[in-house]
Amino acid sequence: MTHSTETREAARPRPPRRRPPARAGLAETVRFMATHTLPVFVRGVASPRFGVVALYSRLNQPAWSDATLRSMRARHGGAPVLVRGLSGEMLVLFDEEDVARFFAEPMDVLAMDARDRLDSLSVFEPTGVICSHGRLREDRREVNDRALAAGQDVHPSCAEYQRIVTQECRPLTATTVLGLPGLRTALARISRRTVLGDRAADDTELAGWLTTLRDRANWMGRSRPEASRALYARAEERIARYAADAPEHTLAARALAAPCPEGTDPLGQTHHWLLAVEVCAPVVLRTLLLLAAHPAEQDEVRAEIAADTPGLPRLRACVRESLRLYPIVPDLVRVTRAATQWRGVRHPAGTTVHVPIGFHQRDPERVPGGHLFAPGRWLVPGADLDPRTAPFGQGPGRCPGDRLGLLLSSLVCAEVLRGNRLTGARPVLDTGRPLPGILDTAGIRLRLGRP
Ligand code: HEM
Numbered sequence: 001m002t003h004s005t006e007t008r009e010a011a012r013p014r015p016p017r018r019r020p021p022a023r024a025g026l027a028e029t030v031r032f033m034a035t036h037t038l039p040v041f042v043r044g045v046a047s048p049r050f051g052v053v054a055l056y057s058r059l060n061q062p063a064w065s066d067a068t069l070r071s072m073r074a075r076h077g078g079a080p081v082l083v084r085g086l087s088g089e090m091l092v093l094f095d096e097e098d099v100a101r102f103f104a105e106p107m108d109v110l111a112m113d114a115r116d117r118l119d120s121l122s123v124f125e126p127t128g129v130i131c132s133h134g135r136l137r138e139d140r141r142e143v144n145d146r147a148l149a150a151g152q153d154v155h156p157s158c159a160e161y162q163r164i165v166t167q168e169c170r171p172l173t174a175t176t177v178l179g180l181p182g183l184r185t186a187l188a189r190i191s192r193r194t195v196l197g198d199r200a201a202d203d204t205e206l207a208g209w210l211t212t213l214r215d216r217a218n219w220m221g222r223s224r225p226e227a228s229r230a231l232y233a234r235a236e237e238r239i240a241r242y243a244a245d246a247p248e249h250t251l252a253a254r255a256l257a258a259p260c261p262e263g264t265d266p267l268g269q270t271h272h273w274l275l276a277v278e279v280c281a282p283v284v285l286r287t288l289l290l291l292a293a294h295p296a297e298q299d300e301v302r303a304e305i306a307a308d309t310p311g312l313p314r315l316r317a318c319v320r321e322s323l324r325l326y327p328i329v330p331d332l333v334r335v336t337r338a339a340t341q342w343r344g345v346r347h348p349a350g351t352t353v354h355v356p357i358g359f360h361q362r363d364p365e366r367v368p369g370g371h372l373f374a375p376g377r378w379l380v381p382g383a384d385l386d387p388r389t390a391p392f393g394q395g396p397g398r399c400p401g402d403r404l405g406l407l408l409s410s411l412v413c414a415e416v417l418r419g420n421r422l423t424g425a426r427p428v429l430d431t432g433r434p435l436p437g438i439l440d441t442a443g444i445r446l447r448l449g450r451p
Contacts, residue, residue, distance in 0.1 A: 021091075021345045022076040024083040032072070032083050032092075035064040036356070040331065041086070047214040050442040062358075062437025069094070069359045080342045080353075090333075090352040091342065096366060098342060100387040102334065102355050103395035110334035110353060112397050113137060126232065127268030139261040141400070144269045147255040150400035153311070155407060157194070157249035162411060164193045169415035178288070178416065178446040183281040190408065191277035195251045195270055196242040203242075209235045210274060239270050276401050279328055280409045282441045287322040287413055289444050290373045292422035293429040297375060302421070302451070305414045315410045317378035323391035325373065325435055330358025332393055361389040362437075371434030416448070423449035 024032060039061055043052045056062070072081055073094040080091045080098055093099050102110060113133050122131040129140040149155045168186045172178060188207055192200040200206065209231050216228050243252035251273050255266040291298040297318065304314045332355040340347050364370040367388050369377075377383055387394060392402040399405070424447035429435060 019343075019345050021347065022079040022081045024072065024081055028072060028075070029084050031068050033085070035061075035068045037085055039065065044215075047211070047217065050440075053438065054440040054443060057436065057438045057440040057443075060437060065356075066359055066362075066437065069356055080345070083354075085352070085354075088352065090354045091347060092354045092356065093342075095343075096360075096388055099355055099357075099360060102332070102353060103387055103390065103393065103397070105334075105395070107138070107337075107396050109336065109338050109340065110397075111337050112334060125268065125271040127265045128272045129269060130272060136263055139264045140268065143255055143258065143260055143264055143266055145400045146258050147251045147266075147269070148273075148400050148404055151403070153403060155404055157254075158407065160247075160249035161190075161194055161408065164190055165408065165411040165415060168193070169412060172416055173418075173420060173448065176448050178285075178448060179444060180281065180285055180442050183285050183412075184278070186412065187278050187281035187284070187408075190412075191274050193250075194277060194408070195273045196239065197246040197250045197252070199246075200242045203238070206235060206238050207274075209238075210271060213271075214275060235271070236267075239267055243267055243270070273401070276405065277408060280405055280412065283319065283323060283328070283405070283409050284412045284416075285441055285444050285446075286326050286439055287319050287409065288416060288422060288446055289425050289427075289429070289439070290322050290325075290435075291318060291413075291417075292425035292446055293431050294373055297373070298417070298422060301413075302417050305418050312410050312414060313379065314375070315413055316406050317375040319406055319409045319413065320378045320391065321373055321375040324361045324389050325371075326439060327358045327361070327391050329391075329393070330356065332357050332397075334397070357390055357393075361391065363388070364434075373431070373435060419451070420448045421451040423447045 039056065043049060043056065069092075072092070076094070078095045080093050080095070082089050083092050093102055112130075125131055127140075129137060129144050132140050145151075155161065168189050172182050172186055175182065188204075189201050192203060192207070213228060213231060213235070216224065239252070243250075243256060246253040246256075248254075248257075252267060252270055255269065258266070260266045291301060301312075301315045301318060304312055334353045336347065336349050336351045336353060338349050340351070361367060362370040377389070383389070385394060392399040392405075426445040427440070427443070
C-alpha cells in the first residue's frame, strides 16, 4: 500500500486524472434507504427486536436489500458509490479489492469511531472502546485486547470457561426441545460468570438494567437520557463490586490486573463483554439448526466431539459458517481521518465508508455456494483472511473477541451435541435451495434425541 502526504490510494494502477464520484440518484437513494438502511434501524441497531425479525423473515426482507445492492453495483460498474444516509453521505464499497483495502488501512486513515455508533452505544458503554476517540481509544482497545487475549487461539482461562459452560448447559440437555429462552438463560449466566465471576451468576437484576440500557441504545441515546445515566451509574457500581474480588480467570480481573493508562477505566468494557457473550445464544441456536438440517455434517461434528479433538475445528467452522450466513454485524462502518482516493476519485477526510459485509459474504457471484451451508470453506488455509467472508471484520478493526466468541459458542454446541442427536427442527430448511436470508431465531425449536 502506498502512502502520500495528502491522499492514499490502493496499490492497483489508477488513471491519473480526477473523476467525479459515482453518486446514487434520487430513486436509487430512496430505494437504498427503504430496503437497506431503514430496516436495520427498525430491527434495532444495538438490541434486536425479535417481533420485527419474525416479520422480516416472513417478508424475506434481506432479498430486497440484496436486489438493491446488486443493481447499484451493476449500474456503477462496481465503483464505490456515494449515497445519502440517515446522518449524511456515505461511500458504499462493492468491489472486493476496495473491501480488502477497507480492512487493511490503519486506524489513523480509516477510523472506527463513526458518529452513529457513538450516539447509539454511548447509552450503555460510555467509557467503552467503541465510544472513544483517538489516543484514548487506542489505550482502551489495548486494555480490552489484553483481557480478551485477542488473537490468541487458546484463551488463558479456557479450562475455567469450559467448566462453567459444562455446568450451565446441564439444564439444556435435560430437556427434549431446545429454543431461544433456554439458551439465552444459559449464555447470560455464562456471560456473568466469565466476565464478573460466580457471585454474579444469579444477578438477573443487573442483567435487566443492562437490557434496558441496550434497548434504549436503539433510540440513538434520545430515549430518557437522564434515566439512562442514572441506571448506568447503578450498573457500574454493581459491576465494580463484583470486580473487586473477581477470580483471576474472569475478564474483569484480567482487565484490573494489567497496567492501565490514565483516563482508561479498566472496567469500562465490561458492559460490552456481557452483551457480546450473551449474543452467542442466537449464534449457537442458528448453528444447531443448520446442523439439524445437514445430518452428514452433524455426524462429522459429533464424531469430533466424541474424539475430544482439541479446539473442535470442524464445529468452529460450522459456527463461522452460520455467522457468514447470519451475521451479527451485517454492515461495517469507518470514517476517514485523511483525504483518500478510491478508484481515482478523491474523497475528503471525514467521509463515512460503508461495507455491507452481510451482502458480500453471501454474494453467489463472488462466493461459491454463497447461500448454502458449506462449513468446509473455513478449513481451507487463509479462509480467515478472505475479505469476501469476514463475519468478525479483519485487519486492525477486527473483533478482538472473535476467538472467545468462537470458543464459547462451540463449547455450548458441543455440550448440546455430546450424547444427543438433533432429530428434528423448526423451521424446516430446504437444503437443496438457497437458505433464507434471515431466520426467525425466537421461533426456532430443536428436538434432542438419543443417537
Ligand atoms: C461470536 C460472535 C461475535 C461476532 C460475530 C462479533 C463481530 C464483531 C464485529 C463484526 C465487530 C466490528 C468489527 C469492525 O467494525 O470491523 C466487533 C467488534 C467488537 N467486538 Fe465482537 N463479535 C463477536 C463476539 C465478541 C465477544 C465474545 C466479545 C468480547 C467478549 C467481543 C468484543 C468486541 C469488541 C470490544 C469490539 C469493538 C472493537 C473496536 O471498536 O475497536 N465480540 N465484533
